[in-house]
Amino acid sequence: MDREELARDRARQLLRRYGVLFRELLERELPPLRWAAVFRALRLMELSGEVLSGRFFEGVPGVQFMSPSALARLEKGLPEQARYWLAAQDPASACGLGLPGLDLPPRMAGTHLAFHGARLVLVSKARGRELEFRVGPEDPSLPASLELFPAHFRREHDPWNVVRVASINGQPARASPYKAALLVRGFTEEYRGLVLRARV
Secondary structure, X not given: OXXXXXXXXHHHHHHHHHOEEOHHHHHHXXXXXXXXXXXXXXXXXXXXXXXXXXXXXXXXXXXXXXXXXXXXXXXXXXOOOOEEEEEOOOOOOOOOOOOOOOOOOOOOOOOEEEEEOOXXXXXXXXOOOEEEEOOOOOOOOHHHHOXXXXXXXXXXXXXXXXXXXXXXXXXXXXXXXXXXXXXXXXXXXXXXXXXXXXXX
16 A cells, blocks of 8 residues: 555646656656556556546547646647747756657757747757747847746856857858847857856
């Protein structure tokens, strides 16, 4: 009974973290939090009405579990004006899961993603050295996506002090049509690209 309750507590923790659970998502967790360790608990929680099972997201093979409150939030839809960013290696990131229909970069250190609602706007690789915009240079969501970089300057753990952009969408940064948007956000033009420095 103690083991069963511990497995349920772990499943509840994972549901709070992710909102939806499926096998591929839990492959990166520690062994006690992986699919095989919590699947039975999730099935028992489903029988008691604590969780729901089904196919909530297309492209995810197999059964998915979600709490009723998470399903209610999903049915309301994502706030389209929400702006956020996360690291490709963040536990909440779907990078590296290999799910069909998701055009995401590999799960690598130094890669970050900026979103506007459900739409991916910017992929920053190698700590900003390579940028890939998924919107046009005049898109109104572009300036907010660049707040990703000052946020790295302000973080408590291992803050950045400079971002050096060498290429944008495969072109040299200084020749890119996105250059003007970066200059407006505080970047400066240097010999090898565009540079943003933390303000001291």
